[in-house]
Amino acid sequence: MSDESTRGAPRPAAEGDILAELEAELAQELAEERPPAGGPGYQVAGALVAIVIGAAGMWLANGYGLGAPRAPGPGLWPFIISVGVTGLGVLLLVGGRGLQDTEIFSRSSVLPVAGLVTFVAMAFLMPLIGFEIPSLLLCFVWLRWLGGETWRSSIVISVATVAVFYVLFLYGLRIPLPHLISI
Template sequence: MSETAPRQDSAQDHDILAELQAEVAQDLADERPPAGGPAYQLVSSLVVLVLGAAAAVLAYGYGLGSLRRPGPGLWPFVVSVLIVALGLVLLLRGRGLDDAEKFTRSSLLVVIGGATFLALGVLLPVVGFEIPAVLLGIVWLRFLGGESWRSTIVISVLTTVAFYLLFLYALSIPLPHLIAF
């Protein structure tokens, strides 16, 4: 009798686990946006290719230097080339995939996030690092992420201070800035 009880408990546990996994899988399927199909795969791979190529050109303009004396554009160039390579793989192999999602209103959040990041790059030389970085954090956390005002302000300020200390003091990267410690 003692040998049968553990087997029954194990079978019941397995059934409960399988039921729970099926329920979670159904919930995830219900929340997933509608599939976009091959056209969406093509568009997304082309966007990745264009962004990667543009970033590579910009990084090259900063100067690559050499492996012994890397220029400021070396690592952004390497990452950009990897992005282009992944975009090519997606372009060539992605046509048969069905995991691309249709563009919805929530897709606009990605565009807004990218636009605010570009705005940071434009404002950086004009008003310094601190103000655009805090504003970027506020937009991303509060308006795009739906965080509370308290956590938005605290995280935005602390993140800006951390990047400020990292870039200006730990890495000695001369970012334009308003505040000097």
């Protein structure tokens, strides 16, 4: 074909143009769904929540026993993670007041609190009734109600996850978790 026969016909859009249009459309949809900005007060509140959660985690982990570097206790890793959470909360408190990406508290702000409450409930139930039931309930609640998964996928994934962790922790790593079922 010659140049003259294709001059009047519209050229197909380049692949990069199509991707740019899709990205712009997606960004616009996300901006419409996003809650309004919260401002510095919300940054401070979020930082304080992180500091409180981290400090509580350090206190609870210390109660399990930290052990020593060559013989770590059961509370060492939770303690290290809690120190990290507390440190990040302090960094956000000190340097985060000028950030503009904070959202106002909304109904979706309750989801992390619900996740934390169910996780703490699991920690209290595990010594009483074993690893299996609290883990299964935690996984199911997080998938179904916090994650919005279907009933079927929530049940299947919860059972499979607990079975894998059961075998991994009790038989692979030989961690003496309290459990009801012995294989």
